[in-house]
Amino acid sequence: MTAPTLTPAARPTAPAALRAEHLSRIYPSGDGQVQALAPFTHTFxxxxxxxxxxxxxxxxxxxxxxxxxxxxxxxxVLIGDTDLTALDEAARADVRLAHYGFVFQNHNLVSILTAQENVEFPLTLAGMPPRERQARARELLAQVGLEQRGGHLPSQLSGGEAQRVAIARALARDPGILLADEPTGNLDTRTGERILTLLQQSAGAGRTVVLITHDPDIAALADQRLHVRDGVVTPD
Structure with a gap:
């Protein structure tokens, strides 16, 4: 079975660019330090x-x-002209809500909410009126092939279905940036390919999609690749 086609939402302006400038992270470890990420500059x-x-x-x-x-x-970390690292946590949360969507390895759906309600959740945070957010959630569930599963709880969905709901939720506010952390890691090969196709379609709609993976076969399908080893990032 092929993945459903994601319909690009109309964008009044181009999505904000994502850029890392001299980005690094060092953690304390015992009496010393661990360099988790060496200084790194890149525009995504x-x-x-x-x-x-x-x-x-x-x-x-x-x-x-x-x-x-x-x-x-x-x-x-720059989102357009906004320096994310210069903001306090409340302001960073506002930027994430406006510009980012997230897909995690374990989907991170709210267990007490239905699939429909999970997709609506970021729209509720954004203050969208109930009728509009319900229509938007139904549209997105249809785009990922789950229009008949909107009333089901996460525990009633398969792993692949839950991950597709997570993608629909990530796209709810039509973000310019989508970050996906090993989204196929817990799925079988066929279901993982379906999820990857949805991410490729999302990228094809003009979004900046950053996919974390340990699988070189998945990485080979991306438009560009960054390799990380011992905290050092190098382009392909």
């Missing part, structure tokens, strides 16, 4: 960028810095 273009490397190489550290979940030791 629209399209799919795969960040590939073995476990513990620094991939998740990079993603957390790009999202503003962690504070860099040096450097900056």
């Amino acid at each position: 273009p629209p399209g799919l960028t795969a960040v590939v490397g073995p476990s513990g190489s620094g991939k998740s550290t990079l993603l957390n810095l790009l999202a503003g979940f962690d504070t860099p030791t040096t450097g900056h």
Whole structure:
């Protein structure tokens, strides 16, 4: 079965560019320090960028810095003209809500909410009226092939279905930036390919999609690749 086609939402302006400038992260460790990410400068273009490397190489550290979940030791993360690293946590949360969507390995759906309600959740945070957000959630669930599963709880969905709901939720506010952390890691090969196709389609709609993976076969399908080893990031 092929993945459904994601319909690009109309954009009044181009999505804000994502850029890392001299970005690094050092953690204290015992009496010393561990360099989790060496100084790194890169502009992430629209399209799919795969960040590939073995476990513990620094991939998740990079993603957390790009999202503003962690504070860099040096450097900056820029979203257009906004310096994410210069903002307090409340302001960073506002930037994430406006510009980012997230897909995690374990989907991170709210267990007590239905699939429909999970997709609506970021729209509720944004203050969208109930009728509009319900219509938007139904549209997105249809785009990922789950229009008949909107009333089901996450526990009633398969792993692949839950991950598709997570993608629909990530796209709810039509973000310019989509960060995906090993989104196929817990899925079988066929289901993983379906999820990857949805991410490729999202990138094809003009978004900047950053995909963390340890799988070189998945990375080979991206528009560009970054390799991380021992905290050092190098382009393909």
